[in-house]
Amino acid sequence: MINIVLFGKPGAGKGTQAEFLKEKYTLTHLSTGDIFRFNIKNETELGLLAKTFMDKGDLVPDSVTIQMLQSEVEKNPESKGFLFDGFPRTIAQAEALDVFLESKNDKITATVALEADDEILVKRLLERGKTSGRPDDQDEEKIRNRYQEYNEKTAPLMDYYRSQGKFYAVNGIGTIEEITERLSTIIDKF
Ligand SMILES: Nc1ncnc2c1ncn2[C@@H]1O[C@H](COP(=O)(O)OP(=O)(O)O)[C@@H](O)[C@H]1O
Structure with missing residues (x-):
């Protein structure tokens, strides 16, 4: 099993x-x-809760997010491996994921990061906001708040995975194909 x-x-x-x-x-x-956006659209209890955080550009609380993620993994017992996107975003989430996977005799294979400058990314998000309908992409203040959340809570994960020898970074600027190629070069090692 490969878990990326x-x-x-x-x-x-x-x-x-x-x-x-x-x-x-x-x-x-x-x-x-x-998954959160799907729940918001369907007005589930989880969606209503998540929305209050997402609309401000804040992270959804760990307890809610971890539980949701675990139940999604459980829904896919036949899976050949998982591609975690947007999770973990805090050390508590990463630790919970390690414990959870270990309980299934499994583990994270590698963490691959897409790197790009903040200014380029803010422009991309504002552009995406014009068509995505995502409220958190339409307001520069909310976008800046997401970067602050990232810097405070998510950036420390790089050291977390580095210390496990599982952190790899690629340049996130280029064509979609070029970047897929860069990521594949790493994943192909496993
Ligand atoms: N692992 C997570 N922990 C807490 N909140 C999350 C997590 N993943 C997503 N969210 C919430 O959903 C929002 C959108 O996340 P996402 O779709 O991954 O977009 P982006 O990476 O562009 O911010 C986040 O700003 C946050 O509020």
Whole structure:
């Protein structure tokens, strides 16, 4: 089983790359952002709760997110491996994921990060906001708040995975194909 964490700031292209990688490596793609948005659309209890945080550009609380992620993994017992996109985003989430996978005799294979400058990414998100309908992409203040959340809570994960010898970074600027190629070079090692 290969379990990949796709890592990067908001707008770095995780979702776009996940679409290609999940096909290429037959992985189950789990995007916590997409799952939350699906729940918001369907007005579930989880969706209503998540919305209050997402609309401000804040992270959804760990307890809620971890539980949701675990139940999504459990829904896919036949999976050949997972592509985690947007999870983990905090040390508590990463630790919970390690414990959870270990309980299944499994583990994270590698964490691959897409790197790009903040200014380029903010522009990308505002552009995406024009068509995505996502409220968190339409307001520069909310976008800046997401970067602050990233810097405070998510960036420390790089050291977390580095200390496990599982952190790899690629340049996230280039064509979609070029970037898929860069990510594949890493994943192919496993
Ligand atoms: N692992 C997570 N922990 C907490 N909140 C999350 C998590 N994943 C997604 N969210 C919530 O969903 C929002 C959108 O996430 P996502 O779709 O991954 O987009 P982006 O990477 O562009 O910010 C986040 O700003 C956050 O509020």
